[in-house]
Amino acid sequence: MNAKFLSYLIKRLFMALLTIFLVVAITFFVMHAIPASPFSSEKAKSDTVIAALEAKYGFDKPVPIQFLNYLKNILHGDFGLSTGWVGNTVMELIIGGFKYSARIGFTAGVLALVLGVILGSIAALRRGGPLDKFIQVATTALVSMPSFVMATILLLIFSLKLGWLPSLGNQPGGLILPIISLSLYPMAYTTRLQRSSMLDVLGQDYIRTARAKGVKNSRVIFKHALKNTLTPVITYAGPMMAYILTGSMVVENIFSVPGLGRLFTNSMLRTDYMMIMGVTIFLATMIILMNFIGDILYKVVDPRIDLS
Amino acid sequence: MSETKKSFKNPISLQIDPALFEKAGDEEKAQQVTMRESVSFTKDALRRLRKNNIAMISLFVIVVIALIAFIVPNFYPYTYTKQDVTAQNLAPFQYSVKEQAQMEKGKSVFPHIMGTDALGRDYAIRVIYGTRISLLVGIFSALIVIVIGIVYGSISGYFGGKVDMIMMRLVDIIYSLPDVLIVILLSVAIKDWVAASGSSLVARLGAGMVSIFIVFGLLYWVSMARQVRGQILSIKEQEYVLASKAIGASPARIIRKHMIPNCVSVIIIIAAMQIPSAIFTESFLSFLGLGVSVPMPSLGSLASDARTGLRSYPYQLLFPALAIFLIVLAFNLLGNGLRDAFDPKLRN
Numbered sequence: 001m002n003a004k005f006l007s008y009l010i011k012r013l014f015m016a017l018l019t020i021f022l023v024v025a026i027t028f029f030v031m032h033a034i035p036a037s038p039f040s041s042e043k044a045k046s047d048t049v050i051a052a053l054e055a056k057y058g059f060d061k062p063v064p065i066q067f068l069n070y071l072k073n074i075l076h077g078d079f080g081l082s083t084g085w086v087g088n089t090v091m092e093l094i095i096g097g098f099k100y101s102a103r104i105g106f107t108a109g110v111l112a113l114v115l116g117v118i119l120g121s122i123a124a125l126r127r128g129g130p131l132d133k134f135i136q137v138a139t140t141a142l143v144s145m146p147s148f149v150m151a152t153i154l155l156l157i158f159s160l161k162l163g164w165l166p167s168l169g170n171q172p173g174g175l176i177l178p179i180i181s182l183s184l185y186p187m188a189y190t191t192r193l194q195r196s197s198m199l200d201v202l203g204q205d206y207i208r209t210a211r212a213k214g215v216k217n218s219r220v221i222f223k224h225a226l227k228n229t230l231t232p233v234i235t236y237a238g239p240m241m242a243y244i245l246t247g248s249m250v251v252e253n254i255f256s257v258p259g260l261g262r263l264f265t266n267s268m269l270r271t272d273y274m275m276i277m278g279v280t281i282f283l284a285t286m287i288i289l290m291n292f293i294g295d296i297l298y299k300v301v302d303p304r305i306d307l308s
Numbered sequence: 309m310s311e312t313k314k315s316f317k318n319p320i321s322l323q324i325d326p327a328l329f330e331k332a333g334d335e336e337k338a339q340q341v342t343m344r345e346s347v348s349f350t351k352d353a354l355r356r357l358r359k360n361n362i363a364m365i366s367l368f369v370i371v372v373i374a375l376i377a378f379i380v381p382n383f384y385p386y387t388y389t390k391q392d393v394t395a396q397n398l399a400p401f402q403y404s405v406k407e408q409a410q411m412e413k414g415k416s417v418f419p420h421i422m423g424t425d426a427l428g429r430d431y432a433i434r435v436i437y438g439t440r441i442s443l444l445v446g447i448f449s450a451l452i453v454i455v456i457g458i459v460y461g462s463i464s465g466y467f468g469g470k471v472d473m474i475m476m477r478l479v480d481i482i483y484s485l486p487d488v489l490i491v492i493l494l495s496v497a498i499k500d501w502v503a504a505s506g507s508s509l510v511a512r513l514g515a516g517m518v519s520i521f522i523v524f525g526l527l528y529w530v531s532m533a534r535q536v537r538g539q540i541l542s543i544k545e546q547e548y549v550l551a552s553k554a555i556g557a558s559p560a561r562i563i564r565k566h567m568i569p570n571c572v573s574v575i576i577i578i579a580a581m582q583i584p585s586a587i588f589t590e591s592f593l594s595f596l597g598l599g600v601s602v603p604m605p606s607l608g609s610l611a612s613d614a615r616t617g618l619r620s621y622p623y624q625l626l627f628p629a630l631a632i633f634l635i636v637l638a639f640n641l642l643g644n645g646l647r648d649a650f651d652p653k654l655r656n
Contacts, residue, residue, distance in 0.1 A: 144637035149629040246488040287486045
């Protein structure tokens, strides 16, 4: 690890932390710009009760002080108390939901990347052939379909019409459909990335040299080409994370998975402001960190890339 | 005189001897006239685009969808709000008992091409209105992105130095903000604000729509700004810009007259790519119940409502799903075609 890389790492980390701070600030001030009090929607409450509740949650203090308190608390992992699910802290609920979302999201992400790399490479190696054409058409169709359309159509076909898979997430095998519906879009996207990157690498001089030396075809592809094709795919990891996490909001609702996405949409229905803030910050942090890791990996994997 | 003309004072003199030249005739002049019109860059790109069958079909599909979405509601016999309790959840081309009775009396009843929904509203007109919303969101977001992206990118690129550095840092930060989360957050916040303010236009559009446009204005222009800036940075070094500066043109004029016309390909490509992603975002929010406000339909909210009767009335999902798929697919393919036509270097 040289000095240039270290300075890049520090600069990039600083940017990531700054972005997280900005998300926290935006979230906080947007939610505090709302005219209604979080307790005003609840019925049969006297002003004294509301005042007491506001004092309990610290809402009676000036907004900048509240912001500093909020910042201090989230650094300790304390996102406050949920008003929609009384008796739970926001952090408990987030962790509870994240267990499901992480399982679905991680599997979907890995599935998308692995299948995407394989399919994209095959398409590039069979360039112009019927298989390549089929993959091109299929991926073009898949990237034009929103996640909720994909999920509902899969639900309709495989669970309601054919009855092969359960429609609810808590049944055995119930996570298969959510995983598939989340992974199809990133898979198609990865396939297209991998195809063009593979075509690019296969046209390079060192591939021709390797072939001229008489290296076996499989060795050229796996040893010389594949490694160099992966850089664009790695940079896609961050945006893919963003897609999967936001996509899980609709997919978890459709398949009734008690994950983070469903928690988020439910907290909007229950106007649970602490929860909305907590989940937004949590999800945004995950996305920003993933982008950070993707960028760093990109530089580690391919030392040719200019760090300036 | 003629003698002096023939003999040079100095054989290696470069002085031109007029006697060696003669006037060009009309025929010879005609040869110099360009027979073919000069082809500008845009014309050339459009010619390439016209040759691309997939892109032209996509353009045709978009035009047809747009015509249906904006013209048909004007004379369609049903409205998207009209409820009819006797005609709930009809299948496509099915008539309710009341309508059948009317038909027996000899009255003509316009068929429900896509059936009706759970409240007895004609589904076809609701899908058409949803399509209209999707197209409007796509086009307006492209306009917002074009205006802000060009102004920001060209200022940053033209002035360079410290101005550029600060402006691009800001772009970097905005670029890394998770946009969908911010849209959701804003629409949750604006929903309450809309309810409190009571402005009729905002209320009709719905909190989701307002927040979508705010977020497009705040966040989505960054990739356009980046590309325009990069383009401007390279154009700035060209001689014609130097010449323009030398005769005293103002920066605004140079940006307007020389730089932006040379950024056209980048602007068209990015704007075309922006449209499907904007349509995606709107339908996603409407599906979550954050988009347009009821009873205004959107393709996302139609698909969401269809989930309750999915087993019995799957066509209520399929029609909006098909509509959104067609729109996004057509815009994606047209975008690819535009990219190939306007930026031949990117083609592989």
